[in-house]
Amino acid sequence: MSIEKKEFKPKIVAFCCNWCSYAGADLAGSSRLSYPADVKIIRVPCSCRVNPMFILRAFEKGADGVIMCGCHPGDCHYSTGNYYARRRMTLLFSMLDYIGVENGRTRVEWVSAAEGVKFSDTMNSFVEKIYSLGENVRLGDLRCRS
Amino acid sequence: MQRIGVFVCHCGSNIAATVDVAKVAEMALMEPGVVHAEDYQYMCSEAGQAKIADAIHEKKLSGIVVCSCSPRMHEATFRKAAERAGLNPYMVEIANIREHCSWIHKDMEEATKKAVILMRAAVAKVNLNTPLKPGESRVTKRALIIGGGIAGIQTALDIADAGYEVDIVEKTPSIGGRMSQLDKTFPTLDCSACILTPKMVEASAHEKINIYTYSEVEKVSGFVGDFTVDIRKKARSVDMDKCTGCGVCQEKCPSKKAPSEFNRGLNTRSAIYTPFAQAIPNVPVIDREACIKFKTGKCGICSKVCQAGAIDYEQKDEIITEKYGAIVVATGFDTINLDKYDEYAYSQSKDVITSLELERVMNAAGPTHGHLERLSDGKAPKEMVFIQCVGSRCSDDRGKPYCSKICCMYTAKHAMLIRDKYPDVNVTVFYIDVRTPGKNFDEFYRRAVEQYGVNYIKGQVGKVIPQPNGKLLVQGSDLLDNKQILKEADMVVLATAIEPNPDVRKIATMLTASIDTNNFLTEAHAKLRPVESPTAGIFLSGVCQGPKDIPETVAQAGAAAVKAIGLLAKDKLMTNPCTAHSDELLCNGCSTCENVCPYGAITYEDKEVNDHGIREVRRLAVVNSALCQGCGACTVACPSGAMDLQGFSNRQIIAEVDAICR
């Protein structure tokens, strides 16, 4: 183990729905709008596919922030999926906050397929927030700690 | 264990300039299951695809990861390439290292690191992929239209012209719907019957169209492409094949006291009747509630006068079962009940009428033969007051929260027609807003004001008080003058809110089509799929989806027809294999998933299960993969974790999460 302090590189998981936000991320890419490489995107069919367990799992495995993006309310490809997602996440995030995973580490953002700029702006500000919060230690798997 | 091949694309320099592609390929070989990894200039090219095919054969690959551009771009390409090489197309995953990596990062080391992680996530997912097979279902090449108004007729004609069989089911004795009750139509003022009747005739004469009038849909089962529908043909008491439509029975019928539905109860009709002269089919119906023969057993005059011998008192309801590939709902609207709006004195005075009643009054075939007169004493009115937004835009429990959309225009039409035909009649319109978006609509409204001198007052009416002298005292606001107005009127016309036909709730339930709080059918997407129900194979035509005028209804009817034709043109439907499925051993039949499913794809069955040696019958969720669109709402809602989504399973997504957070 090296004694010198390791530079903090956050692990950030972004769940993006296939129809709006994933396409928004693609647009950010094709428009060459940069955001930090710490963000890794997982494609899901709809924001309502994101099981709270996935987010808990991410934090347990050492993620420092989780962001979920979906179609704007009313624009869901499946009509109502993002409404369910919104309610679930409100509940989950308040619970996470309660157990010490600060609200800044979790976020829900609506990004349409046309909002490449919004996607990169969102990711930039989210990553900045995670840097300011530092490493997430609350939900890490204790067995993995040395 | 899978045998996975990883293919890293340079995309010319698009990827290779910022990502060390060789390094990604090298790192891939260290991942579990990966037996082959290579990088190539353009994976999507013929040569690139050939490399994939070769590797599949040589290394006996069971799964593929392509690190390239967005799956939205080339997922289909690579899936097809894999399929051609004999691999299940759903064993291919894409790691998006172009849009999500090389194009947005500048630092090579950082971008390469990220690309490796994205590759790992894709490999982790493929390790858990299972071969999926799209389902197939056949399509019955026949459409059912529920409702025979202008929306239903237009949809039927368009589908039939494309060469498909169409059945129209209409509840009343004739097709024609609300439009047949109208006198003139805005904004051109052409006579409604003149433009509708030819369409009715065309529909009835069309060899591909079969019309069931005086019939209702009783039961619907099945799914897109393969619906089975029971239609109840109510007993008409008249043999449709024998009747010549001569009309003698209606003339001679001694029972003439039943309120005429067609004339909105403003006058009466005989017990044996056709709703109106141009009815199609021109075959009367015996109203068994009003018929003396049915009530007392004595009479039978119609049977005696009918030279064709068409009267059949013994006729019974008949159930017809038919198969359909597509169903179009065109159930239309009615005006709301005004019982809760007592301030407008609708129930107290015969001279307070709804706009639809005024249509009948103005119509030459109506109760007053087209003369504008007070229904209480038959006198010609001198002062007429129109009140807008009666029951529309009301957020209380008396009315409807939405704008009924057509009232501003038909009120302008009525005002204009009255001023044109009876220039000595003063017409006042109380309005909140005049809403006239539409081609030539605002011009039409301005014509009423400027050319015909209709007096528009901004302000709502508070109450209408019937006076002892038979006049109606209208108390309203003039908001622009900041005055309260008291006006004596001879007739008051209420622009009554419209609501979906009350039967639509029952029909929507049968079709598992979703419905909003106002009983309007919900479209699959408010903007992009406005004529389809979220339930596959169900299409929406006309006001059942939301308030509309005639041009919009006809346009939507055509759109619904095209969507239905698009479905009927297929012999078989390939269904998306990425659908939800329920684990029988975990499901407890709680119905949570059914409630969140926007497509009505989940039903419950009592099934025998073998739960670790215990055999018992349980209520279990069953997903109809022909209806499921794979959104995954049910998978998260399921409290017992029984639901999972193929292609995006819990284990697959968690594997991706783990790979990213490793």
Add this chain to the structure above:
Amino acid sequence: MGAKKKQAEMIEEISGVNPLKCMKCGKCSATCPSYNEMDIKPHQFVSYVINEDVESLVNSKSLWKCLSCFACVERCPRDVKPGKLIDAARQMVVRKREQNYLTPDEIPELLDPELPQQLLVSAFRRYRR
């Protein structure tokens, strides 16, 4: 928070009315029996609250001319209830006189010949059990 805003919020709180729901149809003014006696008309009440000009409302003639017949409340299509707004403004005046509540026993003493009867009626309406 400004005093004006506070007053407006107080009106909204006492009346339980959201003035933003108003669609300016004027049915309240159309239905009001005391319309001609009023300087600020029923349909204008909401804009005084939205514009945080409760002072004018409190000093208006309308405050004492409203019969509390609640016809506007019954007929308002948007559930805005102008009658309740003016009722709340009256409440504020009464409260300024350090009368935050009324009990039936106190009323005989309070009977002021200048106090409009409708105020009592609406006070009863408000405090009925």
